[in-house]
Amino acid sequence: MSFKSELTIDVIDTHTEGEPTRIMFWNNIPRNLKDALSVRKYFIEHYDYIRKTLLLEPRGHKDQFGAILLPPVNTESDYTIIFPTTESYLDMCGHATIGVSMALVALGYVPFEGNEKTIIYDTVAGTVKARVKIENGEPVSVSIIDVKSYFVKQIDIDINGKPVKVNLSYGGNFYAIVNSDDLGVDVEPENIDKLLAYGKVIRAKSYEILKEIYPDNKKNFYPLAMITDSKHDYRAIVTFSVNSYDRSPCGTGTAARAALLVHEGKLALDGQYVNESIIRTKFSCKIISSETVNGNIVIVPEITGRAWVTQLCKIVVDPSDPLKHGFLVQ
Template sequence: MSEHLGLTLIDTHAGGDVSRIVTGGIAPLPGNTVRAQMEYLQTHADGLRQLLLFEPYGIPEMSVDLIVPACHPEAAAGYIIMEVMGYPIYSGSNTICTATALLKSGIVPMHEGEQTFKLESPAGLVNIRAQNKNGQVESITIQGLPTYIAAHRQQVTVEGLGKVTYSIAYSGGFYALVDAAELGFELTLEEEALLAATAHKIVEALRALRDDHHPDLGHVGPLPFLHFMGPEEKSGHRTVSRSATYVHPGVICRSTTGTGTAARLALMAYENRLQVGDELETVSLRNTRFVGTCTGFSDTGTYAGVESTITGKAQLLARSEIIVDPKEPLLKDRDFLSLLSPSVVG
């Protein structure tokens, strides 16, 4: 028997987006809030994120959610989101996956039927409502962040595309919202690579043009995301629309994303097309779906905000352990090694 450094994992997906949930192996992090602990990782131990998202252990298309003890007394657990673009303070699909993994692992004891609890994200407390049946998590409904429109139907000149009309929403990160049909897209899976390339050009042009700040949180980084909006079909209180979300060069999310769906709700509200109780069902290139529901309206600084919930389902893919060799030549950064707890392997 020999001692090694290891992390215990539960791999999940929601709508096709894989989230790797780290359930053990990390020592307590400094900071009296989950946000402060996230900032510690970001500044002093970013090698952990790189370890889990890049070769030989991971791929950039995944996300990672590190379970940490909650700092807030009302929360059952805390979680820190890590993606290839950095450290989002909130994410819908990651929250759905994290809540499911916590229930299935027993870290949060599962109860039959409807179950509610709270998690502490870097953005603050998040209300969770799970529907459980026969030991399975049938769905997770999460409370989204207050979302608002920072720019509406403005134009930017993009090389190779000309003038592109866009709106900007904040829903946990800043999103550019563009009409897919105006750019010649039908939002089919065959368009995925061209959608990613087009989105990258638009995002780069917007980053050169704008530097949006959240009225309460201040600067939260350059614009990272773009959401392609398909045609809307309305039936009663529900609108259905194909969608695609860009998050990183070459990467279109497998799901429509929870924050992307919330951004769409904010745009509908801004255009006076949304009432409390109305729903938006977004459909991805792979025909996976999230449902966003408008639950109210509020003020976010100088902006009119939309409150919403997002409902989706996560699937467990694997339970595993990563064995970390400090001498692994492909490690990008070893600044995190002091955080790993030793364990024993045969």
């Protein structure tokens, strides 16, 4: 049997509290790029087919998520990291950063001594530090110090002829946060189709408002939707991309929700809370610093969660394969 391959990529698969991350290293970029946004732009222009190859069917699925590790742009950082989805890229991703950090320690990519290892990443949203907790030589959890997070604005959007309140908040990505009571649906697995449908409308209508608020923004401000469950204080679901949803509690969503809770007076500036996903997995969040900017409270949150390596594999691309760079049915 003969076998041909025009491209071979080693990948590490992890899950963070249920949400997958497909991780790869990529060094083939210029070293003079000034920031992570420039790195991502270069990668998209030259290698976006790799995103499709890794994440789309037949090797992936519509809910697959990625993390690409590249050389750092800042001297004090260990890596630049970009976050591809099946549709585009996010500026920052908490669950993926936790998964990457666990994998780097568990598989020996970074040396460590003692009970903690700090890894610093350049992301489009800013510098993110990950502290990996180690017990008996094994990583057991990761705490990431996210970028500055803040409440943006409360708006009303029309859903099925009814005004629905949406809180726009930022935690590394923009979020449009809606209470499930206003939609008449609980955050439960059996309601996933309804939740995804609402999420799609919430994202699209909130995006139009964000374009007006940030007309000169060069980063990604198409929001993710977070639907919080009124029956459970800190349960929520985050939807994004092509009707995908986060199985984890969502790291940047947890940060954005913390900023909203502070704005509403429901979380103290030295407070903490636990965010729960639709499958009941959890992230803990505590505020490690805050400041007031133009009358708005800006926080720096620390998100803690767990991840596990699930697969080590080699992706191959046969030049004769008509679907070699993947496909997406939506």
